[in-house]
Amino acid sequence: MSSHTGFAGRTYVVTGSASGIGAATTALLRERDATVIGCDLCDAEIEADLSTPDGRQSMIDQVNEYGPIDAVLAIAGGGKTGLLETNYFGAVATLQGLRPLLARSPAPRAVAVSSTSSLAPANERVVQACLDGDEPAAVALLEADPAMGGTAGAYGAAKRGLNRWVRRVAPTSEWAGTGIALNVVASGVVDTPAASWIFADEAVRNAVETAAPQPFGGFPGRPEWVAELICWLSSADNRFVTGQVIFADGGAEVAAVGDRQWQ
Numbered sequence: 192m193s194s195h196t197g198f199a200g201r202t203y204v205v206t207g208s209a210s211g212i213g214a215a216t217t218a219l220l221r222e223r224d225a226t227v228i229g230c231d232l233c234d235a236e237i238e239a240d241l242s243t244p245d246g247r248q249s250m251i252d253q254v255n256e257y258g259p260i261d262a263v264l265a266i267a268g269g270g271k272t273g274l275l276e277t278n279y280f281g282a283v284a285t286l287q288g289l290r291p292l293l294a295r296s297p298a299p300r301a302v303a304v305s306s307t308s309s310l311a312p313a314n315e316r317v318v319q320a321c322l323d324g325d326e327p328a329a330v331a332l333l334e335a336d337p338a339m340g341g342t343a344g345a346y347g348a349a350k351r352g353l354n355r356w357v358r359r360v361a362p363t364s365e366w367a368g369t370g371i372a373l374n375v376v377a378s379g380v381v382d383t384p385a386a387s388w389i390f391a392d393e394a395v396r397n398a399v400e401t402a403a404p405q406p407f408g409g410f411p412g413r414p415e416w417v418a419e420l421i422c423w424l425s426s427a428d429n430r431f432v433t434g435q436v437i438f439a440d441g442g443a444e445v446a447a448v449g450d451r452q453w454q
């Protein structure tokens with residue numbers, strides 16, 4: 192039996208369960224006697240492509256067939272194509288689409304996974320189109336922006352939008368009002384397939400580490416270090432934390448931002 196409290200008997204939906212942070216989170220939850228319904232492109236209980244509206248709906252329909260759930264962890268992300276579609280619209284559709292089922296749990300919890308990339312300047316019109324729920328407009332605006340239309344621009348805008356969406360909805364009657372804690376875990380660079388392009392080339396690795404040092408824990412971090420925080424936030428033991436964007440990043444965010452928000 193697990194010595195961890197707040198997990199046994201609970202059912203978790205984990206997107207991105209087949210690899211990296213999602214796989215590490217799934218492993219920790221199962222060790223702690225939780226049931227996990229994994230969702231991914233393949234190698235998961237539910238196979239669906241969250242970059243498309245049809246794939247998102249298929250995932251929601253399949254989860255509803257499973258029955259009651261206690262937590263939704265929107266971890267699927269990264270990627271080389273469809274970055275805005277998966278990292279913003281896929282995550283928001285997962286959380287919104289499963290919210291009614293989740294609200295029936297006695298201790299409902301949700302977590303979205305973002306990134307320190309959300310700290311980078313983003314095309315604010317793209318972010319606004321995301322928050323407006325206008326996927327075609329967001330994608331078109333991004334493609335029309337030569338400075339921000341590349342992979343990094345799309346990814347940063349998606350994660351920035353995700354942080355802002357959670358900050359907007361978490362305190363509302365639909366979320367906090369129905370007892371659902373909804374938080375963001377913003378990851379620093381951790382050793383997963385999504386980040387392998389950073390470690391494949393020594394010069395790239397050095398440039399990324401120099402631009403965003405991780406003074407606590409090291410560069411890169413381990414996926415299970417991020418997974419531990421996701422697990423606690425989504426456990427029944429989390430009774431008082433919601434609407435927070437918490438950086439699990441070896442200190443990258445605090446090194447970059449310092450005490451500015453408190454001035």
Ligand SMILES: NC(=O)c1ccc[n+]([C@@H]2O[C@H](COP(=O)([O-])OP(=O)(O)OC[C@H]3O[C@@H](n4cnc5c(N)ncnc54)[C@H](O)[C@@H]3O)[C@@H](O)[C@H]2O)c1
Pocket residue numbers: 206207208209210211212213230231232233239240241242243266267268269270277278281304305306307377378379380381382383384385386414
């Ligand atoms: N690894 C890092 O350094 C890092 C840093 C910041 C944030 N993140 C975030 O952490 C999350 C997990 O990434 P990871 O590093 O574990 O990467 P990973 O590639 O190891 O795992 C991501 C998983 O998401 C799945 N996925 C991707 N697109 C999907 C889609 N359209 N539909 C369904 N599933 C899809 C992949 O198949 C994969 O199994 C992502 O949201 C990523 O943006 C990672």
